[in-house]
Amino acid sequence: MKKKIAIIGSGFSGISAAAYAAKAGNEVHVFEKHDQPGGRARQFSTDNGYVFDMGPSWYWMPDIMESFFADFDAKTSDYFELVSLNPQFEMIFKEENISIPESYGDLKKLFESLEPGAGKQLDKFMDSARFKYEVGMQDFVSKPCHNWWEFVSPKIAGSAIKLDLLSNFRSYVSKYFKNPKLRTLMEFPVIFLGASPKNIPALYSLMNFGGYALGTWYPMGGFHQLVQGMKDVAEKQGATFHFNHTLEKINTKDGKVTSLIINGETQIFDAVIASSDYHHTETLLSEDKRNYTETYWKERTFAPSCLIYYLGINMKIPNLKHHTLFFENDLDAHIDSIYGDKKWPEKPLFYVCAPSKTDSTVAPKNCENLFLLMPLATGISDDEATREIYLKEMLTRIETHTGMNDICSNIEYKKSYCVSDFIHDYNAYQGNAYGLANTLSQTAVLKPKIRNKKITNLFYTGQLTVPGPGVPPSIISGKIVAKEVNNLMKQTYEKAV
Template sequence: MSQKKIIIAGAGLGGLATALRLASKGFDVTILEKHHQAGGRLNMLEKDGFKFDLGPTFFSMSYEFDELVQSCGIDYPFEFIELEPLFTVNIDGIDQTFTIYKDLDKLSAQFELFEPDFKAKMEAHLLKTESLYNDTVNRIVHRNFNSLPDYLLQITKVPLKHTPLLFKTMWKELCDSFESKEARMVFSLVGFFLGATPFDTPAVFSLLNYVEMKHDGYHNVKGGMYKIVESLEKILKEKGVKFHYNTEITGAVYENSTLKSITDSSGKHWDADIFVINADAASFRGQILKRPKYSESKLNKKKWTMAPLTIYLGIKGKLDNLQHHNYFLGNNFDEYAKGVFKNRVSFQKPYYYVNVPSKNNPEYAPEGHESLFILCPSPDLRFKPDWNDREEIAQNIIEDLSRRSGYNLNEMIVSKTILSPEHWESMFNLYKGSGLGLAHDMNQIGWFRPSNKDEELKNLYYVGASTIPGTGLPMTVISSKLTTTRVLEDLNQKH
């Protein structure tokens, strides 16, 4: 078994984590990557003396990294920074900025003018979401499903008290927990972390409120998020894993039910015994394998996550009025959230997220400066194919942030980079610029999500975006475990 040759296409976190698990078992692993460096969306931008986390700027469920490290028998290669406060929320038209703490007493003080008996309501909400988490995480999240009956069987093992959550949205669940729109808005933001809105995210994902507020919180990494990638890449090279960058996969050669090789853009064939694809599991089936079920017309009908419009600013001066993570919302939350991803709202006053990575990692900016990252959740290229107005939208955001933060940012900017959904699609082969792959509705989770084992080719597997269990950094680490389990089980059956 240890002599099997494995090729992993894609050096995102899913590809790196799967490579680590398989290399630790003695397999001969090679990683092919389209980009000039590893990481996928978990990447770094360096420009004009500043550093920026390209995509993810924090994560939860840090214990999933514990499992990865322990199962592979390695020392922890990076150091976490736990965030407290977690983030701030500025709602236009409200003088107060909400600072969100895990400390329930500090948190309650933020809402005393808006939500009567907030502490009791939050305790009840967290107790409910904790129960949901404990009753589902091992039955649904940490499992492979071999058939639809297998999936349905596991669902029947989830206590009936959670059944109503299958038929309502995260927003409706929050409406049942809180009376004020302010509390509902703040604690629905976790839906955006899944690349969707609380109005179209199933209520079962309200368990993430428990994860963020009580179970684990949010974390950054000492030295920046890209330390995760650099550390894993170093360990993998020490284990003999080979990396080939600037290598984009454009085709596949298969015979009967076996994938023989994958082909890069130069025409080179890469052969192996086993292939693991760390590209979008749905679009790869359509664009590379040409499966009718995953044709462009079929993919366009699926629900995809938001597309990112990202702005990276090098700032001369310090930004003491901003925390590490900040959200800036308008006063038309329902209308905006329901329309933004289908390009039905104006970007004159967009909602956006602001990260100041140099707060926790001063080396991200020259002395006396800050690095500033802004993410504006946006419609993908199905709904907004032309982003020639990206400079105008970015300027709207910069002016709005200046007004609400108290800084004249236009006079402080010494470096600026803007990436539209078109850029994200091109850089990382994200379908229509969708930032996190397929969205999470009841028709696109569990068994109904594209499998991590190909339905036709017996030696082809998937990890990461648009496969099980879902999107986001910790889910990607879980995905690598589930995919590795599939590979090992299949090999054991052959022996």
């Protein structure tokens, strides 16, 4: 018997859940408050020809995306062209710049040139990272994490030591490399996992493999092409998308969701999957029906928020790569401003994406599309005047790096996005941009549960639950939750007959 399922939000986890739930034969409706799919991965265009991806820009772990499409007898190439970036990115230091080559062989040579013996050490590091990636992304992250017994298997138990679950990432990296630039290069990917490398499990060296070894890619037309491709897959399975539809209340009775109020209209569903912000979703329930209290959320460690600028530049900027990381200042000082003092950084690090270096469709001819991002503490004040101070700081450093002193005077489009915007647009708790930190105390079973403990047909998916933040984990999260819902619907049907 076909069951009617509501999915709240059309971020990556929501679209993924929609596709898998619909494939199982359910009637699936996706409700999105904005006028397009994607959540944080929305896209917008300007009247003068710029096309901006609003969020994700690093296409790492391409096999995870490919696996999603393969589950529906499709390929990424059915929807967009993937380009391998060379260099993958450039990292700017005070004394010198490091470009990360596309070829692993060239990457080894780079490491060796910076530290004798580091090439062989990179092999050892990546061999271990490959193992973590294969076990972690195939076995570890696919669990619904109801309890620890899910991880009691010969394969996982036999791999426990090699997964380095109890080692911290900084100490782990230091065992392989002494050069401070190489250490920073290896540590940077975990910054967006939500804590200092000192507090992130060494398991997450799998990200180095998923990025540096598997390559850094770009979908022509922008990251939103992945959103559109996944949406098309979900629609082909029978899912229906409803835009400009906001969930206002979740009605419950006798331990079940009975109906939802959406845009003032009451609608009845057999099950609900919330891809919306977990904390916000629970505020739509009476307090006694929530999984977690306000105190619980206040005690969690959240991944950063960020200051973003979308800039249209009426000139070409030489000496700027598709991805550039400006790390001239101390990494730990910036990290402490995010997780320690929770303030605007005094000497910030930041990231620039210039997709127009690869894709001529995202900017007018002889112009550049720039996306500037600076990680920030959650919950801080972000008035426009403060944003502008940091924009000037970032642009000055870009001008110094590129030798172009007139970038500021050639800005023809500018839009900022920060903590308060994440709260307004996504109901993001304290304006977080990347969900919960992947610290050891917030990993696997210790993350917020994917199922409401008091309401049998309410589920949660996305970056605030398992497996964690990032595009690939969010896609996996949708699959995990859809499987749980499909099993519930099957059990309900079997009891009925």
